[in-house]
Amino acid sequence: MMKKILSLFAIFILGCADNQTEQEVNIYSQRHYDVDQIQYDNFEKSTGIKVNVIKSNADELIQRMQNEGDNSPADLFITVDVGKLWQASNMGLLQKYQDESLTDGITESLLDKNGFWIPVTYRSRILVHSNERVQKGELSTYEDLANDKWKGRLLVRSSSNSYNQALLSSLVANLGDESTRLWTESIVSNFARDPKGNDRDQVKAIAAGQGDIAIVNSYYIGLLLSSENEEEIKAGNSVSVFFPNQGQDQRGSHINVSGIALTKNSPNKSNALKLIKYLTSDEAQDTYVNNTYEYSVKPNIEPNKIVSDWGSFKKDTLDLNMLGIKRNDAIRIFDSAGWK
Numbered sequence: 001m002m003k004k005i006l007s008l009f010a011i012f013i014l015g016c017a018d019n020q021t022e023q024e025v026n027i028y029s030q031r032h033y034d035v036d037q038i039q040y041d042n043f044e045k046s047t048g049i050k051v052n053v054i055k056s057n058a059d060e061l062i063q064r065m066q067n068e069g070d071n072s073p074a075d076l077f078i079t080v081d082v083g084k085l086w087q088a089s090n091m092g093l094l095q096k097y098q099d100e101s102l103t104d105g106i107t108e109s110l111l112d113k114n115g116f117w118i119p120v121t122y123r124s125r126i127l128v129h130s131n132e133r134v135q136k137g138e139l140s141t142y143e144d145l146a147n148d149k150w151k152g153r154l155l156v157r158s159s160s161n162s163y164n165q166a167l168l169s170s171l172v173a174n175l176g177d178e179s180t181r182l183w184t185e186s187i188v189s190n191f192a193r194d195p196k197g198n199d200r201d202q203v204k205a206i207a208a209g210q211g212d213i214a215i216v217n218s219y220y221i222g223l224l225l226s227s228e229n230e231e232e233i234k235a236g237n238s239v240s241v242f243f244p245n246q247g248q249d250q251r252g253s254h255i256n257v258s259g260i261a262l263t264k265n266s267p268n269k270s271n272a273l274k275l276i277k278y279l280t281s282d283e284a285q286d287t288y289v290n291n292t293y294e295y296s297v298k299p300n301i302e303p304n305k306i307v308s309d310w311g312s313f314k315k316d317t318l319d320l321n322m323l324g325i326k327r328n329d330a331i332r333i334f335d336s337a338g339w340k
Helices: 002-022 034-047 058-071 082-090 162-175 177-189 199-207 219-225 230-237 269-279 282-289 327-337
Strands: 024-029 050-055 076-079 117-130 213-217 239-242 255-263
Touching: 024 058, 024 269, 034 050, 034 269, 034 282, 058 076, 058 082, 076 082, 076 269, 082 117, 082 162, 082 255, 117 162, 117 199, 117 282, 162 177, 162 213, 162 327, 177 327, 199 213, 199 219, 199 230, 199 239, 213 219, 219 230, 230 239, 255 269, 269 282
Parallel strands: 024 050, 024 076
Antiparallel strands: 076 255, 117 213, 117 239, 117 255
16 A cells, blocks of 8 residues: 555656646757846746756857757757857757747748758848948948958957858858958958957947947947947947948848757757747747847848838848858868958
């Protein structure tokens, strides 16, 4: 009789443990924005599913998943660079999401043709220029940044930054290795200073007269203009936004996505899929665009007014997986050109 009671008790405990597991989802995330916690809190309130998050850079998270192997607690991998999603899928760390309804309403050109990751937001790597020292008509393409007229005037962050690596990967895919190598060497010769700081710092350097144009992610301008810091607002107002490669026969401005993927051995797969569905819902997409100034992956969601005032732009429709496939080529070119 006692054995039977103990057996039933064990089943009860295991059942409670299983139920507890079902009510959580574990995220390994490269994202570093306050809005993410808002999204997770809203999801938790509406579903009762607890969201656990470990944040780090993408390479460290990939290494962690690889080390943990089949015992990894991670359900979802989130990055701010699609190249890292491609890398994780290429290493066998992800599984295909299968449920095609997860991509309903998402712009088709932003989707993974291999079915491993889903875009959550996107951004463009744009040019910004001094309102005092540069006329809009002087700018045209990424390629034109290699022109001697920009010598000593160009600001950009380090080549170790994934946003720059993604941009150069797109150039390798669109222009080829040799043309990209020559472009990179010319860009380095046009630097106003050695690369340092983040994208906000490049804009602040323009405001301080240390350079005239910069390569930055689009949403940083929105963050500067909406800041509570007077210095940041002043820096944001000192520049204008320019989307390169917009000519009729040109490919459009480079974009990158912040995306989400289901890990190979997700222990809470059902909950993970629910969170993916939530983050791509109209409600969550509206929360993203009005807090981070990123673009929604759903065309029915309008950008924040700060962003919409810049106007619409033509996007480069390159297969986004190329930003991972060409990554090693891009890093090699950075190194050979001396882009620190």
